[in-house]
Amino acid sequence: MSSRWLAGKVAAALVTFAFVLVFNFFLFRVMGDPTTQLARLPRATPQEIEKLRANYGLDKPITGQFVDYAGDTLRFDLGTSQRTRRSVWTEIKDALPWTLLLVGTGTLLATLIGAWLGVIAATRRGKPADDGLLGFSLFTYAAPEYWIGIILILVFAVWLPVFPAGQQMTPGEDFSSWFAQAADVAEHLVLPASAMTLMLLGQYFLIMRSSMVDVLTEDFITVKRAIGLPWDRVVRQHAVPNALLPLVTLSAIQFGAVVGGAITIETIFSWPGLGELSFDAINDKDFPVLQGTFLIFSAGVIVANLLADCLYFVLDPRVQAT
């Protein structure tokens, strides 16, 4: 039963990925005709341009070009960066771990703090603490995350120089041990991860609060209270575990989308992840890199959705029964 359910989900994800491939191909082929990039060569003769087109396989019919593209992509051949002349896949492979570290830390912190604040607000509905937290979450939702990042730099790197304002580790430093290097990276991670956490916190807090408010009005909570369990224990042992489910699924689903949202934060902090890679590609009109990162961002959403489904399956016994 469960393996069939999983197989269905994986198949659906693969179909979506196939659509992503088609979309990504046509988006860049149709809207950004590669010959306009070839026109970067100022004195290229028509014959030379023809030869270049043949080199890139652009003289083939469009279906043939798509088959080539899909085949190359499945072999992780995403073309060559026009800026660095390195393979796009190598660029992505180098950047991905940094993005995962940043987004992972931010998501984890936002989920934990959001859950904690959500419980506080839901158990004090209508009190000043609840109002204050609602106002705070609305503010962080409305504030651009890169602006929050700039303010963090202004306060914690310029006025009170306690944390580094950019990059992932001290450049040129010869680290004595693995541990010293990790500590240096952690220090550089503080500000970008804080910006990431603040970007996600408002939404996660609101989900936890409303799910907690729902759970607290359910009959089993009333029963637990009626049999004389102390309120703290009812909240901790019975309400919170049930209220966590929507938050955990949401943060898993969001994980993929947040990877794309990391573009601005990585740019602010010169964090060498996929976001900064995309930003450089935007500025240099480096279309192969932009196409590659867009593919990875889309794939990230699909994978995150799949993982969230699996997580839901594990956490909610009701899904397994169906």
Next chain:
Amino acid sequence: MTERGVRDLLLGTWRGRIGLGVLGLFVLIGVFGSALAPDNPDASSLDILAKPSTDHWLGTSEQGSDVFSQLLVGARVSIVVGFAAAAISTVLGASVGLIGGYFGGWTDRGLDALENWFLVIPTLPLMIVLARLLDPSLGVLIAVIGLTSWAGTGRIVRAQVMTLRERAFVERARALGASDWYIIRTHVLPNTLPLIFANTVLIVAVAILSEAALAFLGLGDPTRISWGTMLENAFSSGAPSAGAWWYVIPPGLCITLLVLSVSILGYLFEEYVNPRLREQHA
């Protein structure tokens, strides 16, 4: 949504008054900003990144131009892009939701797949790719944001239309021989409109944030000052490390306040349309 109900909502609650007041102020600045600006916002001078003074209330930029004047002029782009993109997104989302929800069958399945598709594609990267491929201008920004943010509206409208379709007054109209178009226009659309409106207001907030993010990434209209381009210029010229708070904080604060006022109004309408929410937010 009666006229009276809306008036009570906007003027009778403190959230409505604050939201409307702040939004109204920004709209006025958007209309009259260039006339109110004490200086030419593009004029450069040798007075680079100067602190706020009586000459320059919010100091100067990396070009030596007056930050306060740029701030006043920049309101227009945010507001125009926000409302125009939200209008496109609403028309698209409402049409897709209405048609899919009302006709059902393969039409619905096709449109639903399209919606799912747009919900899977990460929005900001898609906007970036489109804006880069098309070379940014005000029109391109509006189109790109409008075309990428309608799927959520479509989803909500579709669900509402599907319940309306089964209601007695729609079935009665159909039994009396009314055409589909007539039923949509006189029965379905009017009952969906409040929901569409509440959703539009929330999309305005999303569109304003999207324009600012694109401008910050260098994909804004290069001929116009917006709060996003101000932040881009401030950041790329090293204003944060120079401690130039007067250049960095005001544009972001304006974006935040504008988005906040629009969101407050949006939530207010949403609660009005969907009373079940009133319980949770109160």
